[in-house]
Amino acid sequence: MSNEIATRKPPTYYEEVQNKGYSRRDFLQFASMMAAFIGLESNAIGQVAKAMETKPRVPVIWLHFQECTCCSESFIRSSHPIVADILLDKISLDYTETLMAASGFQAEEAMHNTMKKYKGEYILCVEGSVPTKADGVYCMIGGKTSLQILEEAAENAKAVIAWGSCASNGCVQAAKPNPTSATPIHKLVKGKPVIKVPGCPPIGEVMAGVIVHLITFDRIPELDSLGRPKAFYSKRVHDTCYRRPFYDAGLYVESFDDENAKKGYCLYKVGCKGPSTYNACGVMKWNNGTSFPIQSGHGCIGCSEENYWDNGRLYDRASSFAGFGIEANADTFGKVALGVTAAAMAGHAVMTNVRKKKLIRTLEDEGKQSEQELKS
Amino acid sequence: MLNMKTKYLHVHRLRRVYVWELPVRYYHWLNAGAIIVLIVTGFFIGDPLALQSKEEAANRFVMGWVRAIHFFAAYIFFFNFLFRLYWGFVGNKYANWKQFIPTSKKFFKEMWTVFKIDILMMRGKEHISIGHNAMAGFIYFLTFWAFLIQCLTGFGLYASMGTWWLPKLFAWVPAMFGGDIMTRQVHHWAMWFFILFAVIHVYLVFYHDYVEGRGEISSMGGGWKFIEEEVFENEEHHTPNVVEKKS
């Protein structure tokens, strides 16, 4: 089916919307929602709507490597049905193993047709990390390693989007000792802009927002120093968290079953990683804006941050030391070092009085003599 | 008994040397104060006390203030540090950068001597220095690196909250560490270096005052240290590196 689509003149997004039976009202609702998500002013709603009306849909190749498909799951659950129906539906996706009807040879063919026909025009979305150990045998599709597939698909892509923490920073597959050498894609794709959309998974609206931005403005959204779209990743979860007043007031949950937890105090001391996590959860929330972890009484685990799986424990703020066992954190280490230092100093002080006795005596005698000789 | 000894006792004449200039002394105490404030507030930020209160959260700003004090102190620490770097080029010879960076064989030899005589307390000729001894100078050089690490990681973490351009200049630091979590941990670990350093530093100041009797402790107050006249005349004192006279 997909290869059949790939050879036809692509319809515009609006045409697809109409074909699907949505009203103009639904469409405009969708456009304003998207404009709001990507942080545009209200007069840009028209711009978004116009782009969707006039521009033919952008061909998308969506690759799946070492991942759990939670990014796709999140995407198809984003709040407006048009997102799932139009942006991600089999019509928009020219190739995605998970959701396309075709399989095997047909699927491969669909991908190649898209790559050939829309050279330099298609968007490449990557979900999952690429294993590079053992010549990449840990993840192979259609007889090719994921690295080969990625390189081939990236070569003529207009832009590359790294969906989720796996593609952005390796996620749990890259946790020590990283047996398959799971590698985030920005380290493998050369000479192409890579938009990182980390999170495990990223928020569906954020994913839709990135795509809509690409379609509307025909260029990649503004990125921060780590390559994430500024519109969604420039604030920490902590900065938009509704429990922040408790944090500033110094009122914290001490354990999950205490009175403070009931009162909804800040979760900082039970390991909330909101203060070091850049994501939009506090604003957009999850599942159609229903809630987000902190609202449900659980701290943020920092799922959109690099190495969150190795950087300390989920329910603890202590700074763990790699290689010192699970219990050793920086403060225990520091206290031991302090104890050793104190003991060494005490030993040194005793030895000073023994070894430098003569010297100290001379000083004392000299001083005492001057005291005696001084006329009062 | 004292009188019997009197005839054999040689009473030293001491010469007064202005070692630590006023700016150096200001730097030292400002730095010490800032570090203490930073450590105390830093510990609180890392693991706040369980302060309970019946007050409404909106009327309290405990963590807010602790953090604000941490940031104020950080700015003082930072600019003070920059000033000290500058003074390493224009200050007197004991403040000069050459006293901190081992650039000659003499420097390493002196470090070894200090290690033998003052740390292992082996027998040998006592070592007399006026400013820093080579070992101390080198340790201060390491503290300057620790200062740098603390400024980089601290302002790096602050960069995303600040509106001023200065902290924003440090935004690349968390990017380099792959995020705030790691940056914060490095910031936390490095703090322990400061604590250990402070403890050892204070101990050694007392030690030197005790075995040398030349005003080590008070020197950071008035700036003076004292040196025996014959040591002065015979040029028996040590300086880690020779600093050429400014014209």
Ligand code: SF4
């Ligand atoms: S719950 Fe977490 S994100 Fe919210 S204020 Fe507390 S520490 Fe920050």
Ligand code: SF4
């Ligand atoms: S609150 Fe934190 S852990 Fe939860 S989804 Fe958001 S970034 Fe990830």
